[in-house]
Amino acid sequence: MIRVEGLSKTFSDGFQALVDVDLTIQRGEIFALLGPNGAGKTTLISVICGLVNASRGRVLVDGHDNVRDYRAARSLIGLVPQELTNEAFTTVWDTVSFSRGLFGKPKDPAHIEQVLRSLTLWEKRNSRLLELSGGMKRRVLIAKALSHAPQVLFLDEPTAGVDVELRREMWEVVRGLRDQGVTIILTTHYIEEAEEMADRIGVIRRGEIVLVENTHALMHKLGSKELTLQVDEPLEALPESLAGHGLALADEGHALVYSYDAARQEGGSTISGLLADLEAVGVRVKDLHTRQSSLEDIFVSLVQERRSP
Numbered sequence: 001m002i003r004v005e006g007l008s009k010t011f012s013d014g015f016q017a018l019v020d021v022d023l024t025i026q027r028g029e030i031f032a033l034l035g036p037n038g039a040g041k042t043t044l045i046s047v048i049c050g051l052v053n054a055s056r057g058r059v060l061v062d063g064h065d066n067v068r069d070y071r072a073a074r075s076l077i078g079l080v081p082q083e084l085t086n087e088a089f090t091t092v093w094d095t096v097s098f099s100r101g102l103f104g105k106p107k108d109p110a111h112i113e114q115v116l117r118s119l120t121l122w123e124k125r126n127s128r129l130l131e132l133s134g135g136m137k138r139r140v141l142i143a144k145a146l147s148h149a150p151q152v153l154f155l156d157e158p159t160a161g162v163d164v165e166l167r168r169e170m171w172e173v174v175r176g177l178r179d180q181g182v183t184i185i186l187t188t189h190y191i192e193e194a195e196e197m198a199d200r201i202g203v204i205r206r207g208e209i210v211l212v213e214n215t216h217a218l219m220h221k222l223g224s225k226e227l228t229l230q231v232d233e234p235l236e237a238l239p240e241s242l243a244g245h246g247l248a249l250a251d252e253g254h255a256l257v258y259s260y261d262a263a264r265q266e267g268g269s270t271i272s273g274l275l276a277d278l279e280a281v282g283v284r285v286k287d288l289h290t291r292q293s294s295l296e297d298i299f300v301s302l303v304q305e306r307r308s309p
């Protein structure tokens with residue numbers, strides 16, 4: 001659906017925000033572009049959407065060059081920015097209909113109705129934007145971006161600064177769009193968002209795509225999860241029968257640390273099996289917590305991987 005070739009962007013102040021980016025997005029996938037603040041995520045999607053000119057390289061949208069064949073390329077794309085701007089007094093219906101007009105497409109009330117219904121905004125069509133909740137406003141942004149029936153939708157940090165409930169709601173909305181056949185590219189800081197949503201993840205750092213991988217394969221390779229179990233009575237050594245779980249003693253025998261990454265699970269150890277085995281040897285657990293590799297950890301392991309011969 002999208003092909004990015006040798007894309008570089010140097011801003012007028014000399015700052016190079018994108019360095020020789022190559023990227024292919026398949027039709028119908030959800031692709032997450034993951035990276036820390038200032039990595040170049042917004043710059044990359046702005047160049048793909050034709051809002052910022054590249055210094056070098058090119059972008060094809062369904063085969064249309066986004067500079068030479070701008071109109072065709074742009075009409076295939078919807079962009080959901082981070083925030084609504086200056087339209088507080090406009091109604092939902094008007095703002096979404098107006099967006100469609102910007103693409104030079106004829107009025108199509110039936111399509112606007114379908115978009116508003118699919119985002120559960122139909123009941124609110126006559127409300128002014130200032131009367132909407134945060135979640136509804138985010139959905140209006142998506143409705144605007146869908147008003148001209150694009151085939152590919154870019155979401156720039158769709159869940160930045162929203163609470164957990166709204167984040168889940170947004171994830172549902174995005175999945176629903178994918179099910180309708182829309183190709184989705186989203187940017188995020190949150191590893192769990194990328195893991196939850198994306199078919200593939202691209203990691204961008206200092207303007208370079210350092211990795212593109214199937215989400216499952218990436219988490220398998222780099223992500224690890226740790227379960228720490230606080231035990232009632234300190235243990236001097238690990239009971240023999242727990243050997244197969246690859247546990248480590250910590251906190252002077254007061255805690256057991258279990259790393260349950262995908263590799264371990266393939267070896268036959270599971271959390272429920274571990275808990276059953278603990279019960280069988282009479283080890284009582286009084287508290288537990290889990291820890292997941294953060295994006296930071298993944299970056300560190302990527303950097304280490306690159307340094308190793």
Ligand SMILES: Nc1ncnc2c1ncn2[C@@H]1O[C@H](COP(=O)(O)OP(=O)(O)OP(=O)(O)O)[C@@H](O)[C@H]1O
Nearest residue numbers: 011013015017035036037038039040041042043044
């Ligand atoms: N118009 C501009 N002129 C100069 N530098 C810019 C301009 N726009 C962005 N940059 C710089 O390019 C780099 C990448 O910015 P970008 O907004 O693409 O990052 P991002 O990954 O989207 O970050 P965030 O997660 O914070 O949104 C940053 O260092 C930023 O300061």
